[in-house]
Amino acid sequence: MADKNILLIFRNPPFADSSNRDSLDIALACSAFDIPVSLLFLNDAVLQLKSNQQSELLEQKNLLKTFKALAMYEIKNFYVLGSDLQRYQLDPKQLVISCETLKQTEVAILIRKFTTVINL
Amino acid sequence: MADKNILLIFRNPPFADSSNRDSLDIALACSAFDIPVSLLFLNDAVLQLKSNQQSELLEQKNLLKTFKALAMYEIKNFYVLGSDLQRYQLDPKQLVISCETLKQTEVAILIRKFTTVINL
Amino acid sequence: MIFSILLYASNSSQQSEQTALRFSRSLLQQGHSIYRVFFYGDSVINASGLKVTPRDEINITEQWLELATEHEVDIVVCIAAAVRRGIIDQKEAKRHSKAAASLAPGFTLSGLGQLADAVLQSDRLITFGN
Amino acid sequence: MIFSILLYASNSSQQSEQTALRFSRSLLQQGHSIYRVFFYGDSVINASGLKVTPRDEINITEQWLELATEHEVDIVVCIAAAVRRGIIDQKEAKRHSKAAASLAPGFTLSGLGQLADAVLQSDRLITFGN
Amino acid sequence: MIKAASHETLHIINKSPGDILLYQNCFSSLLAGDAVLFIESAVYAAIDDNFQSVLDLAANDIPFFTLQDDLIARGLNNNLNLRFKAIEDNYFVELCCLYKKSISWF
Amino acid sequence: MIKAASHETLHIINKSPGDILLYQNCFSSLLAGDAVLFIESAVYAAIDDNFQSVLDLAANDIPFFTLQDDLIARGLNNNLNLRFKAIEDNYFVELCCLYKKSISWF
Numbered sequence: 212m213a214d215k216n217i218l219l220i221f222r223n224p225p226f227a228d229s230s231n232r233d234s235l236d237i238a239l240a241c242s243a244f245d246i247p248v249s250l251l252f253l254n255d256a257v258l259q260l261k262s263n264q265q266s267e268l269l270e271q272k273n274l275l276k277t278f279k280a281l282a283m284y285e286i287k288n289f290y291v292l293g294s295d296l297q298r299y300q301l302d303p304k305q306l307v308i309s310c311e312t313l314k315q316t317e318v319a320i321l322i323r324k325f326t327t328v329i330n331l
Numbered sequence: 332m333a334d335k336n337i338l339l340i341f342r343n344p345p346f347a348d349s350s351n352r353d354s355l356d357i358a359l360a361c362s363a364f365d366i367p368v369s370l371l372f373l374n375d376a377v378l379q380l381k382s383n384q385q386s387e388l389l390e391q392k393n394l395l396k397t398f399k400a401l402a403m404y405e406i407k408n409f410y411v412l413g414s415d416l417q418r419y420q421l422d423p424k425q426l427v428i429s430c431e432t433l434k435q436t437e438v439a440i441l442i443r444k445f446t447t448v449i450n451l
Numbered sequence: 452m453i454f455s456i457l458l459y460a461s462n463s464s465q466q467s468e469q470t471a472l473r474f475s476r477s478l479l480q481q482g483h484s485i486y487r488v489f490f491y492g493d494s495v496i497n498a499s500g501l502k503v504t505p506r507d508e509i510n511i512t513e514q515w516l517e518l519a520t521e522h523e524v525d526i527v528v529c530i531a532a533a534v535r536r537g538i539i540d541q542k543e544a545k546r547h548s549k550a551a552a553s554l555a556p557g558f559t560l561s562g563l564g565q566l567a568d569a570v571l572q573s574d575r576l577i578t579f580g581n
Numbered sequence: 582m583i584f585s586i587l588l589y590a591s592n593s594s595q596q597s598e599q600t601a602l603r604f605s606r607s608l609l610q611q612g613h614s615i616y617r618v619f620f621y622g623d624s625v626i627n628a629s630g631l632k633v634t635p636r637d638e639i640n641i642t643e644q645w646l647e648l649a650t651e652h653e654v655d656i657v658v659c660i661a662a663a664v665r666r667g668i669i670d671q672k673e674a675k676r677h678s679k680a681a682a683s684l685a686p687g688f689t690l691s692g693l694g695q696l697a698d699a700v701l702q703s704d705r706l707i708t709f710g711n
Numbered sequence: 712m713i714k715a716a717s718h719e720t721l722h723i724i725n726k727s728p729g730d731i732l733l734y735q736n737c738f739s740s741l742l743a744g745d746a747v748l749f750i751e752s753a754v755y756a757a758i759d760d761n762f763q764s765v766l767d768l769a770a771n772d773i774p775f776f777t778l779q780d781d782l783i784a785r786g787l788n789n790n791l792n793l794r795f796k797a798i799e800d801n802y803f804v805e806l807c808c809l810y811k812k813s814i815s816w817f
Numbered sequence: 818m819i820k821a822a823s824h825e826t827l828h829i830i831n832k833s834p835g836d837i838l839l840y841q842n843c844f845s846s847l848l849a850g851d852a853v854l855f856i857e858s859a860v861y862a863a864i865d866d867n868f869q870s871v872l873d874l875a876a877n878d879i880p881f882f883t884l885q886d887d888l889i890a891r892g893l894n895n896n897l898n899l900r901f902k903a904i905e906d907n908y909f910v911e912l913c914c915l916y917k918k919s920i921s922w923f
Contacts, residue, residue, distance in 0.1 A: 478807075
């Protein structure tokens, strides 16, 4: 079996469903099996990385702590789209993890680098 | 309590989720309680009314029989959008129930006529 | 005013349930009343007595039960939606020869007639779904 | 080739499960193999032993079990996703002081490591969701 | 003198503005006298730069409300579109009383 | 002479073309060597008159496949967009073998 690496695509805003938490748990599990993991945030998914969220108002758990802890698991490759940041008036500095900003055309090129893609 | 009437809005294609079946069951229950029921089909929902479906290929139940039986429960007001028919190349004659075709602007006027709207 | 609440979550996110709870508490505080809360579709999973909520999350099932007890709110779970998702009471377990029941105590399984009745008896029906 | 299947239904529609079954049967017929089927997210509801399928519908749970038995396919249900939705085996029932188990016999609860392992051991991972 | 419109339908929408079709459906269903309440992920509409084109479907006399707690929970405090009026949960209840019926778009 | 592209990523999409954002995401992720397989509700794309604008995002050399059984189950037999090639379930498996990996868009 050839060496594997995995890209997890996030597409949903915080709190809306369980897909973000579920993708994050896959990231941690793959990392524990020494599979290199990268995370791509499309559409509303970048919104969950926004600082100053106060999810306790919704009696919901937010995932900010988990995202911040990913570096300890050697998960360090995070990608967002410039157009999504612009759409939602976000500055990369407002995000809780340091992300590489991609152009739309770079997404396809990124995807090509992985043996496995999970897109919940 | 003023007299009630109810509009059920369908928006999803056949088989995709349980919302169409669930809305239909509400229609039957309301009719049994003598609440006048009307059905509005938006977007992909009109596709479930298409004749010649062969859902047995998917080992799924289709709802065509139930739609055809609605008249027996005095449910006779069905509305579809001309733009949705056109989009999917459908002729009103291809639909298993006789529907009134509305223009987009007539939807808002229709909605106003009901005391209750359920939109699953 | 008399409200009824229709819960229709299409996935296991608890967001729409939590909004519905916030709304329900607020309306009761303002002196309005709830005739019925009706669990439909995938929302019936929230009436499971077997699910385990992680310690750092809110137990929605308990919150609905507390609200129901404190304010004598009628809470009904659609029997057809529940049975096909494995949420059954003792009676349904027996009828279908299942080994156990799974409905949380305090919830009642009943038919869609209860929703139609809620439409008739309430001034407002508010749907919370996703 | 060696396949693994990831099931991730976000609602109780059985369409994606049925497509996955069609795909799985077809690949087995063609001489390929399935290393693992992994139930994740709301798909775990399909591993409930307490749900009752209406007589005119297909019982997806049984179909997966038949396929697993006939072709010795490893079928794993994500334990975290299952427990929070009330799909528990005897061990989890005991651990969480629940009155009964609900997992259908033939299914196994296990962790996400089983999915990571499937990624490593399979030539292809195909996701079916909705 | 313009007669004040009666309070007719409260449209409650809860998906992010990325769900273009849902917004088209909702906004096409508005008549004078209606209002729209943006809850949950729909509060992102108030900071969405791409939102103007779909927003134009809703006539200017349709009031837009959004839940204060849902905004704050998502860290949205500034640069909100001025068309949106943030309200507390108890005013959500009041709106439901004031308007004759509600439609939830999700 | 043009070199035949290798078989890279099979994109599997299952929502109706009304889900505009999903189609934009999927089609923006295509490179030469990729293919798109339309299953379940996505087969309606093959009869959708409004589909051309989003379809233009996918370069002409990207093959489009669709499941024969999913078409027939929905009563779709004629007037199909010629870009789509209907295939049997066993060819779905073959595509998954032929292409190095798959991405499911749902």
